[in-house]
Amino acid sequence: MTEKILLAHGDGGKLTHDLVDSIFAKHFYSSDQVLxxxxxxxxxxxxxxxxxxxxxxxxxxxxxxxxxxxxxxxxxxxxxxxxxxxxxxxxxxxxxxxxxxxxxxxxxxxxxxxxxxxxxxxxxxxxxxxxxxxxxxxxxxxxxxxxIPLQSQLSYRNIAVGDAVLINGNIGEHGMAIMSERSGLNFSSPVQSDCQALNLFIKKLMEHVPDVRFMRDPTRGGIATTLKEIAVDTRLNIIIDEESLPVSDELMGAADLLGLDPLYLANEGKVLVFVPEHQVELALEIMRSMPEGIGSTQIAKVEEGNGQVFLQTAFGGKKIIDLLAGAPLPRIC
Amino acid sequence: MTEKILLAHGDGGKLTHDLVDSIFAKHFYSSDQVLxxxxxxxxxxxxxxxxxxxxxxxxxxxxxxxxxxxxxxxxxxxxxxxxxxxxxxxxxxxxxxxxxxxxxxxxxxxxxxxxxxxxxxxxxxxxxxxxxxxxxxxxxxxxxxxxIPLQSQLSYRNIAVGDAVLINGNIGEHGMAIMSERSGLNFSSPVQSDCQALNLFIKKLMEHVPDVRFMRDPTRGGIATTLKEIAVDTRLNIIIDEESLPVSDELMGAADLLGLDPLYLANEGKVLVFVPEHQVELALEIMRSMPEGIGSTQIAKVEEGNGQVFLQTAFGGKKIIDLLAGAPLPRIC
Structure with missing residues (x-):
């Protein structure tokens, strides 16, 4: 570990995790708990x-x-x-x-x-x-x-092999909106931040789909970081289907130009929803019925494993997805 | 109101109040509520x-x-x-x-x-x-x-004419400790900050003196600012007895040298306790029985009035005490 705070200590990736584990969790918690x-x-x-x-x-x-x-x-x-x-x-x-x-x-x-x-x-x-x-x-x-209503039992411990991972629309838009502003690039169709409150959306989803296992908002570090954290916690593998990822053409173009991976770009109006396979259709129907979820789709599934995340590419390959280390995107939120 | 944030907007005095009223309370609250x-x-x-x-x-x-x-x-x-x-x-x-x-x-x-x-x-x-x-x-x-235990009914609305104002020890020590460090002065007996948690002290006080009317911690802006705020809220007057103010010799010397008034210096381990007159002795006895309250004493009393604070000086005079305006002591806490 370095002796000085680096910008990367704030990027939500590996150094942030190390800092939290080695400084904050160490003194605020007993060793088996996390912040x-x-x-x-x-x-x-x-x-x-x-x-x-x-x-x-x-x-x-x-x-x-x-x-x-x-x-x-x-x-x-x-x-x-x-x-x-x-x-x-x-x-x-x-x-x-x-x-x-x-x-x-x-x-x-x-x-x-x-x-x-x-x-x-x-x-x-x-x-x-x-x-x-x-x-x-x-x-x-x-x-x-x-x-929290007493009947609500959301926990990553509920996640099981075969579960689907849903998202309520296009990924990476908050991170890209910030990076575009900062780079001074004027795209003809600029990417807008997806920043929005999701509580009313989530409330309705929970009312109609009581078997939702777990949710998480993929902010700093993007979908890749959030799914990796969940995989580690559950000791299951999560397989992302690259072709199913909802990415707008505008974002793809800007990401290519700036050398950024949409999987690691922050979202501020998205939620990853883990549901059992038999409730995927119902959940997507409810999600798509609200303005916050028009673009809802399944992007991944849960498999047996040991805490890894893989990207199943369009060409049939399988890429390991890990926490970012040393590629700081500071001050994204 | 100025167009730019000044350091004095953060000093807890008049400009801070104006900022809170004109910007935050205006948008977060209906007009009869305060933050x-x-x-x-x-x-x-x-x-x-x-x-x-x-x-x-x-x-x-x-x-x-x-x-x-x-x-x-x-x-x-x-x-x-x-x-x-x-x-x-x-x-x-x-x-x-x-x-x-x-x-x-x-x-x-x-x-x-x-x-x-x-x-x-x-x-x-x-x-x-x-x-x-x-x-x-x-x-x-x-x-x-x-x-908050359901039987607890602390409110400034309980404050009545004749009530005493107690404090648990020497005033101004946090503010002076910070200002001394910052001025680079090395006093032979440096003033230490009084910074401490008071919850266990207050819990015991409340258990033994159930008629405590109201409490407030005189932090930014010191005793003067806190008492003025309470006077305005209650529309009663508060008369501070200058001779009764607990001020250490070290603090008095340093305050003279730096041109600071102990009444306006921040405290971080002090509480102002409003009690009815008949419980003053009991309250002081309980307060003095704990390390946080060894120096407890009465410093003021509540009188009929219209929201003013006066300092009854050692020489028999009466000085109006008001919010500070434009004498910023920024970043004291």
């Missing part, structure tokens, strides 16, 4: 879900969203994918001296709008200001509380 | 308290503590003063590229130690890294959940 994205507590008053996320996205405004929208949607989604109904959101701002108040207001308006649409309340907050060049515009932390 | 430091929700599963705070203290290490200790203690205290038993803490890190991993580990160890001592669990977290000169070492957000 969860969202915390679920059993207590006498019911099951509470609690999550936190800090947003340092650059640029602050991008096609399809802004840091405010992503700060609410991201935390709402972290709660929704563990089966919680998100309810209360906190926000902590770190603002750089000299930042435009008009821009701050645009961001706050976007947060309020996103929260309203997702039917969550922003209930507590904190503001700090740092000197010029000690921050970068604005950073936002949001934490959230949600409540 | 609370800790949120309390009545729901069918009991009363939950939820708070958030972001820490950007500079320097990261100071006499009596570090950013990790303050990040846990600060959020624990925000929950404790609303009568909650703090239980779950989240942490979100923004780390600057190039930051020393050894220092990060020291901070994390300090967080774990403080959490253990305060009997709270760090249950979820997030890590982001920003480029060199786009952050400053490390910033930490902590959010917290606590549970």
């Amino acid at each position: 969860p994205d969202a915390f679920v507590a059993d207590n006498e008053e019911g099951r509470i879900a609690f999550t936190t996320d800090t947003f340092v996205v650059n640029p602050l405004f991008f096609k399809g969203g802004d840091i405010g929208k992503i700060a609410i949607a991201g935390t709402v989604n972290d709660l929704a994918v563990v089966g919680a109904i998100p309810k209360y959101i906190s926000c902590g701002f770190i603002i750089e001296e000299g930042f435009s108040i008009a821009d701050l207001e645009k961001i706050v308006v976007s947060m309020a709008k996103t929260a309203n649409e997702a039917q969550v309340k922003i209930v507590t907050g904190d503001t700090k200001v740092v000197e010029k060049n000690k921050g970068d515009g604005v950073f936002i932390n949001t934490s959230g509380i949600g409540f | 609370p430091d800790a949120f309390v929700a009545d729901n069918e599963e009991g009363r939950i308290a939820f708070t958030t705070d972001t820490f950007v203290v500079n320097p990261l290490f100071f006499k009596g503590g570090d950013i990790g200790k303050i990040a846990i203690a600060g959020t624990v205290n925000d929950l404790a003063v609303v009568g909650a038993i703090p239980k779950y803490i989240s942490c979100g890190f923004i780390i600057e590229e190039g930051f020393s991993i050894a220092d990060l580990e020291k901070i994390v160890v300090s967080m774990a130690k403080t959490a253990n001592e305060a009997q709270v669990k760090i249950v979820t977290g997030d890590t982001k890294v920003v480029e060199k000169n786009k952050g400053d070492g490390v910033f930490i957000n902590t959010s917290g959940i606590g549970f």
